Amino acid sequence: MTETAKIVVGGKEYTYPVIRGTENDKGIDMGSFRKDSSYISLDPGYGNTGACESAITYIDGEKGILRYRGYPIEQLAEQSTFVEVAYLLIHGELPAADELKSFSQDLSQHSMIHEDMKNFFLGFPNTGHPMAILSAMVNVLSAYYPELLKPDPSHDDINIIARELLAKVRTMAAFSYKKTIGEPFVYPKTNLPYVPNFLNMMFTTPTQDYQIDDIEVKALRTFLILHADHEQNCSASTVRLVGSSHANLFASVSAGISALWGPLHGGANQKVVEMLEQIHSNGGHYQKHIDLAKDKKSGVRLMGFGHRVYKNFDPRAKIIKNLAHQLLKKKGVKDPLLDIAINLEEIVLKDDYFIERKLYPNVDFYSGLILRAIGIPTDMFPVMFAIGRLPGWIAHWIEQVKDPNSKIGRPRQIYVGSKKREFVPIEKRS
Secondary structure (H helix, E strand, O other): OOOEEEEEEOOEEEEEEEEEOOOOOEEEOOOOHHHHHOOOOOOHHHOOOOOOOOOOEEEEOOOOEEEEOOEEHHHHHHHOOHHHHHHHHHHOOOOOHHHHHHHHHHHHHOOOOOHHHHHHHHHOOOOOOHHHHHHHHHHHHHHHOHHHOOOOOOHHHHHHHHHHHHHHHHHHHHHHHHHHHOOOOOOOOOOOOHHHHHHHHHHOOOOOOOOOOHHHHHHHHHHHHHOOOOOOOHHHHHHHHHHOOOOOHHHHHHHHHHHHOOOOOOOHHHHHHHHHHHHHHOOOOHHHHHHHHHOOOOOOOOOOEOOOOOOOOOHHHHHHHHHHHHHHHHHOOOOHHHHHHHHHHHHHOOOHHHHHOOOOEOOHHHHHHHHHHHOOOHHHHHHHHHHHHHHHHHHHHHHHHHOOOOOOOOOOOOOOOOOOOOOOOHHHOO
């Protein structure tokens, strides 16, 4: 028997089917509610509104579960590579050995960008934020691959677009960094895997080649895997919303990068590091900062704690915390910010105020320390997030393109402005 839900409004009763997902997610299909009743649902932030059905990522915020295509994040972070996870998200299944080899070779062979695009990089000021440059350059790609800008691309077209974008984004990200510090661009090497290739483009200088460090490669690879997708977050929803107009993948991802830029999203780990630096400069007074965070009037926030989805430990936070310790230990780095982070976490986890509000450390709390230890500056933190999140964005765009029931995004609103009034010529306005 079909499960239904009843809504009574304006003295009338309306019945709608209940939708259940494979993990028993429950929703009410209210797609015809406005047509039936002339009412809409009001849900600021869309925290209780499902915009689509998706087979990409599953999250249980109460239990602290994150899975890509059914695979637990813990297993993927420990046993797979970022390229393998990217293939999984985009194609739906883990690759066979020959598929992974072909996919990896494509990413290496297509990592160069059109030489003319260097002129765009040179036109940006050195003060330009790397996220602004990256977003613009991803959009520019559409001008160089017009044959791929079909409103309804075939399966083969989608594979080509996805691989071109995955291959070139890391190059453009590294070029963005080099532009801001005034160093010459370092071209990708086809004989290097995905992550070492990026680090080489970032840190090779005119006077010194980058020496590949296995622990740095592992740390960055794991960082990218942990950020590869996270269900219907702000940037993924932006990609889907822009894509719903049949905008091409480059334009949709460019919009996603802009959405990710905000300090409440991709810039959150940068804010964590800035908070730890502030505490350190103030003599390491953890309790003072905690007390201010409890005072709503202070305007001070405890960055890196709590999450819109997780009401338990963020499973990514556990992984990245251990990784931060490994990285700093093996590199022999004594980072006072890590000590502050550890002590701050210990205090918060014993404080009733934060326990009652289920404010546990999230992935941003330690990820910035990892990037900092590798040598990546804070204004590049959201760029690193964007590289990691790219496979998820591509997967969401493809899923929407293939969905025969997909519609252009068009949220409604409750108007609270002025009622109708007559226009007054300027000479009669007092």
